[in-house]
Amino acid sequence: MAARSFLYGGASGGDCGGGGGGGGSVLLTNKRVHSSLNPVDSFFLSRSSSFQGSRSMVSFEDRGNGSGGQFFRTFDGDDNGDDEYDEYFHQPEKKRRLTADQVRFLEKSFESDNKLEPDRKIKLAKDLGLQPRQVAIWFQNRRARWKTKQLERDYDDLQESYNKLKANYDDLVKEKEKLKSEVHELSDKLLLQEKGSSDSSSTKSPSEPQRCRQILDQDVSKNIETNVDRLSTKSMGGVHTISLLERGDSSYVFEQDQSDGSVDEVENFSKIFLHSVDELKMENSDPNSVNSCFLGLPGDDQAFGLWSY
DNA sequence: TTGTGTTTTATTGCCTCC
């Protein structure tokens, strides 16, 4: 009988494939296999008839579709004839792919459970005419492929989620900008109304707005002391607050602070501020020196609004 | 036919669990 060499079953060196820095006669010279080979695998490997890995793979192709039970025809030498037997075993020792049927069978088994218990491994090996270790390796590689695919699926899912969130965020930003400009618009209207009512309720010269602004400018630039009365209003971005600081000498200064912004508060602030200005007016000798103010809401980078008298 | 990229089979070394 011709010399035989197998990937499994004690190949004798040569150019037998096997990767991973291995090479040479693969399995039985592999330290890992020696250490991890369980009694069953050893049993299969030691057999010279039915379970000689590659041999079984080829025999698998000879069989029919194997409806259950024994999935392949083994080369036992008694019913295949020596020619076929020798022909197969003359094949050079090399890595062989599993047949489509074997793969289908394994796939089905993998679908039911991707872990391989020893009993199932042996049964599969027997049914498919493979080494138990081949079955184990196939499951291992299959799990690795599944994991890779799963990662791809997860990545796609995350990408989709991100895109949805991004679209949502963009919509919200647009909405925010829209509301912000609405607030500005309404604030301007409100201030114009405030000014209108002040104008109609008092008699003042056309130069008063300028005078009012001058007074404020002067007072603000003079001194900053204690006695802080903070009047806040929120701006749309939740970032800005206007604070009116009343100083010991009854002058005022404005500063920016944190806020979350609303039209109501703008209006409220406007009223409180005007009230404060009234008080300032009272402290002044000339009660007509301060009549009304224009409030410009702070933009993103502005510290305070502009009032004029 | 051949060069090249992809898939499949298998090994190795490390890790964890019992």
Add this chain to the structure above:
DNA sequence: GGAGGCAATAAAACACAA
């Protein structure tokens, strides 16, 4: 310490375009 799983990797097998 042995068994089994996994990541990394090698190398054969395969697919396919030029």
